[in-house]
Amino acid sequence: MTDKTDLKSMTREELELLLAGWGEAKFRAGQLFEWLHGKRAGSFDEMTNLSKPLRQKLQESCYINGLEAKRILEAQDGTAKFLFRLRDGNTVESVLMAHDYGNSLCISSQVGCRMGCGFCASTIGGKVRDLAASELLDQVYEAGRLSGKRIDSVVLMGIGEPLDNFGAVLRFLTLVRDPKGLGLSHRHISLSTCGLCEEIDRLADEKLQITLSVSLHAADDETRDRIMPVNRKYKIGRLMQSCRRYFEITGRRVSYEYALIGGVNDGLETARKLAALLRGQNCHVNLIPVNPVAETPYRRGSRKSAEAFRAELERLGLAATIRREMGTEIDAACGQLRRKDREEEDGCAS
Ligand code: SAH
Secondary structure: OOOOEEHHHOOHHHHHHHHHHOOOOHHHHHHHHHHHHHOOOOOHHHOOOOOHHHHHHHHHHEEOOOOEEEEEEEOOOOOEEEEEEOOOOOEEEEEEEEEOOEEEEEEOOEEEOOOOOOOOOOOOOOEEEEOOHHHHHHHHHHHHHHHOOOOOEEEEOOOOOHHHHHHHHHHHHHHHOOOOOOOOOHHHEEEEEOOOHHHHHHHHHOOOOOEEEEEOOOOOHHHHHHHOHHHHOOOHHHHHHHHHHHHHHHOOOEEEEEEEOOOOOOOHHHHHHHHHHHOOOOEEEEEEEOOOOOOOOOOOOOHHHHHHHHHHHHHOOOOEEEOOOOOHHHOOOOOHHHHHHHHHHHOOOO
8 A cells, every 4th residue: 555646645736747647638637636625535436437447547556545533522612523543543633613703623734743842742652653635634524524514714733743744734735725625715724833943934935825823832942942842943033033034925924822831931021021022023822721731740820820911911012812722521632632542542652
């Protein structure tokens, strides 16, 4: 299987090239694309408007990737969490949330993660592998099919670091907006990164209309070095350069994620540092009371301190909201369900 081509990860142009090499007319690639992404065919036999010899050739050198839901958990507030099993048995999570502006799906970009953030469950066992573009797409296709809901927006904010899987993510962004597939506008897609600056710059150069979310979580290098190893490579000053550049090139307002960790980064002094750091940027700050992960030492501060932090940012002219919590009773916080499932399967977490 591994030496075969993952057809669902190929762009329309690549399909045209592949089929042209076999002497097929250009419009055949369009038909194939429609089978894969419009009708979501699971086998070549279904593709009845393609000739038998062509289907045979496809069968011999290509495969149609797929995933299946191993578990689906639903919370009172309508949030649904999917644990998807990939073809090789690995699992990833996606979370579907109903907002007043529509249904938003949070998808994973890698099996595990190698970024090592100190408060995060997804990185504890390291990175197992990157996801293929087809596996990013199939999370969206399957969550939509299984829930019967329209997916109005997608956030790349699940397990993994999307910019550490740049090629597949870019392919996904090309495929997901294709009108013959999901036809999802880039304006309804957000990508969250821990701050890989060179890749942020590359992404800006693609001039896409997606929203960039940056996981900042600290206002000074000393704190950020401690909780996010990526900061040892790219300091906050360097990160801010890339964020400003992203806005200049794309015109898209950057949004910052800030996990409030009791006694670590949630004091008013820190709020003032954060306001000074972001002053003058057209941006938005999402405050997230940290989700406690058993293996980490980080805990939440009080609701009152979170409110005070937000109020201080606002007083200093920064737009900030405290993220509403959804689906806590189903372990909606990213990476936790996959870990729990693995512990139950083999009696050890990794
Ligand atoms: N690697 C990317 C995207 C995946 S993490 C990134 O770092 O942005 C998605 C978001 O969840 C990030 O903002 C991350 O910092 C945050 N996060 C991870 N663990 C968390 C926890 N225990 N509590 C609150 N937010 C957490």
